[in-house]
Amino acid sequence: MINLKNxxxxxKWEIIKKEGGEGLLKxxxxxxxxxxxxxxxxxxRYNPRKIIRLTLLGMKKQVLSSAFLWLCAHCHACTERxxxxxxxxxxxxxxxxxxxxxxxxxxGYKVQLDLLRKMGRLYEVEDFDLKKRQKLGxxxxxxxxxEVKKILEYTNIIKYVNSKPQVPNTKQDxxxxxxxxxxx
Ligand code: SF4
Ligand code: SF4
Numbered sequence: 001m002i003n004l005k006n007x008x009x010x011x012k013w014e015i016i017k018k019e020g021g022e023g024l025l026k027x028x029x030x031x032x033x034x035x036x037x038x039x040x041x042x043x044x045r046y047n048p049r050k051i052i053r054l055t056l057l058g059m060k061k062q063v064l065s066s067a068f069l070w071l072c073a074h075c076h077a078c079t080e081r082x083x084x085x086x087x088x089x090x091x092x093x094x095x096x097x098x099x100x101x102x103x104x105x106x107x108g109y110k111v112q113l114d115l116l117r118k119m120g121r122l123y124e125v126e127d128f129d130l131k132k133r134q135k136l137g138x139x140x141x142x143x144x145x146x147e148v149k150k151i152l153e154y155t156n157i158i159k160y161v162n163s164k165p166q167v168p169n170t171k172q173d174x175x176x177x178x179x180x181x182x183x184x
Contacts, residue, residue: 007058015055018098020090027052033078033088039071046071048078048088055095064099067169070106072096103163113161117152120145 015021027049034040034049046068054063063069069092078088099105115122125143133140152158 002054002057002059002062004057006061008060009058011058011060011063012056015091015094015098018094020087021094021098023084023086023088024052024055024091024094026084026086027056028084029053030083032081032083036077036081038075038077039073043068043071048072048092051095052088052091063095064102064104065167067106067167069096069099070109070167099167100157100160100163103160104167105160105163106167106169110161110163113152113158116148117158117161119143120148 012024016024029049029052031049033052034047037046037048039046051063051066051069072089072092074089074093076087076089079086079090082088100109112122121144125141130140
């Protein structure tokens with residue numbers, strides 16, 4: 001439910017300031033992005049137009065804490081169709097980046113960040129893999145990549161591994177991107 005009493009008028013300006021968020025104000029709500037989004041084919045609760053609309057209305061907490069924000073596959077089908085020339089996928093990305101900065105980082109991403117910090121990889125390289133490579137005539141690879149940890153430290157993203165509040169998963173989150181207006 002949208003209750004405009006909870007709106008934060010600065011939210012949209014925060015997103016516009018971010019790289020990729022520049023086109024936000026040009027949206028006139030035609031819904032072409034939603035009509036062309038392949039993710040909606042699998043889960044019609046995901047809707048880029050609603051995310052953009054809620055952002056313009058200032059529904060900061062509702063947008064940032066939504067599990068659906070993270071379903072965007074960044075395929076740019078919406079960008080191709082937007083009559084306003086908005087790079088819609090980048091606007092969604094800007095909102096995601098802002099969400100992480102505000103502590104709304106989904107658990108799955110935190111786990112991946114932690115793996116990258118520890119190994120420099122998302123998947124562990126085991127002796128079995130190395131033997132298989134050898135059999136195929138491929139050169140060995142390092143089990144860990146320390147440079148990745150350095151990059152994570154440099155970008156400071158690692159601090160979000162323990163960030164709160166929690167973002168629900170899509171099974172738990174069945175109401176956060178709703179466009180119904182409350183009467184009062
Ligand atoms: S297609 Fe473009 S103008 Fe239309 S709702 Fe989506 S972002 Fe807004
Ligand atoms: S970039 Fe995201 S919002 Fe746009 S069509 Fe692809 S999945 Fe949907």
